[in-house]
Amino acid sequence: MISIKRQRGAVLVVSLIMLVIMTLLAVSSINTSTINLRIIDNMQAQQQTEAAVNDVLEQVMSDIDYFNTSTTTPTVTIDGLSVAISQRSCIDTSPASGYSAAWTLVPEDTHWEVSASVTDAATGAQTVIHQGVEIKLPAGGCP
Secondary structure: OOOOHHHHHHHHHHHHHHHHHHHHHHHHHHHHHHHHHHHHHHHHHHHHHHHHHHHHHHHHHHOOOHHOOOEEEEEEEOEEEEEEOOOEEEEEEOOOOOOOOOOOOOOOOEEEEEEEEEOOOOOEEEEEEEEEEEEEEEOOOOO
């Protein structure tokens, strides 16, 4: 016959090992969910800055005065983010098609590059977007 006194300690050791394994699994799943939340927060902050820059670029590029006059580089605040717009630069010009060469002021197809950047102070997310646009302007409209 096996004594009962010998078997009492084995059950205790096995149950403690099982509790340690279950605790490690719980801590591991909490760490994984925390990391996933951080990843989602970073992605959301990045998409918010990209949306703000795109909105500002759309506003600026829809204003012909920005391309006709020598303006300073504006800073626009949207959704609490200050978006800095770089000085536009005229890259190339070509005579517009469909106009007579006899005209003294033949319009030109001008190609411009504009970039905007933003840094979210709260999250540290940064976005810089370069945008190109072609605009038909009077001759000499591209400095």
